[in-house]
Amino acid sequence: MTAPLVFDGIPLGQIRRSTLAGPPTGIDIATTLTLTVAARETVAVVGDEQSGVDLLGGLALGLETAPSGHVFTLGTEVAHLERRARLAFRRKLGYLPAGEGLMQNLTLRENIRLPLRFGSDFRPKEIEGRVDVILAQLRLSRVGDLRPAQATAEDRRRTALGRALAFDPELVILEDPFDGITERAAGELLEAARGGETAEGARRTVFLTGTDLPAVLRRRVDRQIRLARGQMETIR
Amino acid sequence: MIDFLAAIGRGTARWLARVGALARFGFEAFSSLPSLPGAGRRVAARVLLNQLRFTALEAVGLIVLLSTVLSYLTISSAIAQLDKVGASELIGQLMVVVIVRELGPLLTALAIVGRSGTAITAELATNTVLGEVRALEGMGIDPFHYLVLPRLFGCVVSVCTLMILFDVIAIGGGYLAAGVIGGMSGARYFSIVLAQLTTLDVVLTAIKGLIFGLVIGLIPSYEGLSVRRGPTEIPQAVIRGTVGSIAVIFVLAAIIVAVLRA
Numbered sequence: 278m279t280a281p282l283v284f285d286g287i288p289l290g291q292i293r294r295s296t297l298a299g300p301p302t303g304i305d306i307a308t309t310l311t312l313t314v315a316a317r318e319t320v321a322v323v324g325d326e327q328s329g330v331d332l333l334g335g336l337a338l339g340l341e342t343a344p345s346g347h348v349f350t351l352g353t354e355v356a357h358l359e360r361r362a363r364l365a366f367r368r369k370l371g372y373l374p375a376g377e378g379l380m381q382n383l384t385l386r387e388n389i390r391l392p393l394r395f396g397s398d399f400r401p402k403e404i405e406g407r408v409d410v411i412l413a414q415l416r417l418s419r420v421g422d423l424r425p426a427q428a429t430a431e432d433r434r435r436t437a438l439g440r441a442l443a444f445d446p447e448l449v450i451l452e453d454p455f456d457g458i459t460e461r462a463a464g465e466l467l468e469a470a471r472g473g474e475t476a477e478g479a480r481r482t483v484f485l486t487g488t489d490l491p492a493v494l495r496r497r498v499d500r501q502i503r504l505a506r507g508q509m510e511t512i513r
Numbered sequence: 514m515i516d517f518l519a520a521i522g523r524g525t526a527r528w529l530a531r532v533g534a535l536a537r538f539g540f541e542a543f544s545s546l547p548s549l550p551g552a553g554r555r556v557a558a559r560v561l562l563n564q565l566r567f568t569a570l571e572a573v574g575l576i577v578l579l580s581t582v583l584s585y586l587t588i589s590s591a592i593a594q595l596d597k598v599g600a601s602e603l604i605g606q607l608m609v610v611v612i613v614r615e616l617g618p619l620l621t622a623l624a625i626v627g628r629s630g631t632a633i634t635a636e637l638a639t640n641t642v643l644g645e646v647r648a649l650e651g652m653g654i655d656p657f658h659y660l661v662l663p664r665l666f667g668c669v670v671s672v673c674t675l676m677i678l679f680d681v682i683a684i685g686g687g688y689l690a691a692g693v694i695g696g697m698s699g700a701r702y703f704s705i706v707l708a709q710l711t712t713l714d715v716v717l718t719a720i721k722g723l724i725f726g727l728v729i730g731l732i733p734s735y736e737g738l739s740v741r742r743g744p745t746e747i748p749q750a751v752i753r754g755t756v757g758s759i760a761v762i763f764v765l766a767a768i769i770v771a772v773l774r775a
Binding site: 340375380395 | 644647
């Protein structure tokens with residue numbers, strides 16, 4: 278079985294962040310990353326801002342392109358796909374970006390509904406049903422009609438995760454998912470991202486990045502890797 | 514001397530790079546249109562309707578005010594002078610050439626840049642800074658589909674519609690001045706003005722609406738999405754978007770006149 282996520286010889290210091298308009302930007306580090314995330318595994322990569330850890334989610338989604346090496350996501354080099362195919366491919370993945378990236382002019386419910394309305398042929402009734410289930414699972418039913426600015430940080434994070442799980446993806450990529458929320462909420466979010474347990478392990482593969490991992494969660498991830506001073510160190 | 518020339522060269526190269534990036538942005542926006550998914554069309558249509566409400570509907574009052582005041586001032590000043598030399602018939606030409614053909618489209622475009630161009634840049638820059646644009650791309654939603662195209666088409670439709678409204682109100686406002694100050698009858702005023710109005714003027718208004726609408730949709734969107742560093746860059750982007758749009762609109766207005774004269 279193909280590993281859902283493979284980073285093969287990625288020179289993090291040579292990556293230039295692309296933008297929709299304007300020139301790209303980069304960081305100055307000398308880490309070359311090689312990492313394989315197996316199916317149903319939960320892997321956390323942590324490191325400070327200068328470690329390049331914040332580039333990994335973008336690389337997995339093809340939002341960033343490495344000048345050399347390969348990134349295989351569900352067996353596909355996303356960055357090498359044509360723009361339209363790249364966008365369509367990303368709908369197979371779940372993505373929670375750093376800072377949530379919720380649309381501020383939409384309610385929490387509308388934020389979860391957006392990818393389903395834009396990227397699926399489901400009927401409006403089916404979409405509403407699915408959104409209701411996600412809101413209930415993430416305990417957001419009572420705050421669904423609030424805008425992100427009116428909601429708590431915890432509810433915003435739950436909404437961003439709900440949006441990432443809207444298509445029930447096989448692989449979930451989470452950037453800084455537990456930053457600024459309680460350990461209890463972080464545990465709930467991790468369990469929701471994993472999608473429950475089966476005989477073979479978690480239902481989904483989870484790849485998460487961040488500056489640190491709450492102590493209570495260190496035992497609940499399968500592997501934790503730290504990027505520091507150009508080195509990769511497996512903590513657990 | 515060499516330093517001076519080098520500075521000019523660097524400035525020109527920067528300007529050309531910006532024009533090139535803007536052209537590529539416009540090309541990418543239009544080339545993304547065929548790939549807008551069926552389901553996405555309904556969502557984009559709702560964003561477009563919102564844009565039409567903000568850009569066209571909510572600007573009607575401002576356009577009516579500008580148009581009435583401009584035509585009243587122009588015609589009331591002119592008719593007093595033209596009457597002295599027995600050339601009051603020329604107000605038809607004045608109305609059509611100066612207001613309907615030139616100032617109407619220009620003032621409408623400037624009003625929309627001031628109202629909606631600034632709002633588009635600020636909104637898209639905020640979307641970018643808050644990571645919303647990256648999140649959209651990460652979810653497989655093309656920001657061109659969700660953010661840029663509805664604003665672009667909203668601006669084109671709004672500017673065309675408001676230009677026509679400006680011209681209609683201006684002709685009515687001109688009658689107010691010609692009738693009240695000049696004592697001209699309504700029948701005579703409208704026969705003079707409508708005799709000067711040709712199909713070319715209507716076509717030209719539509720073409721200008723299309724071109725200026727594209728400028729107001731594209732430049733502010735480009736500047737808004739080019740923000741990278743943080744919130745402090747938003748006002749700078751708004752200034753670049755507004756000044757750039759105004760400059761391009763004036764240059765294009767001059768080019769259109771030059772082409773027509775030729």
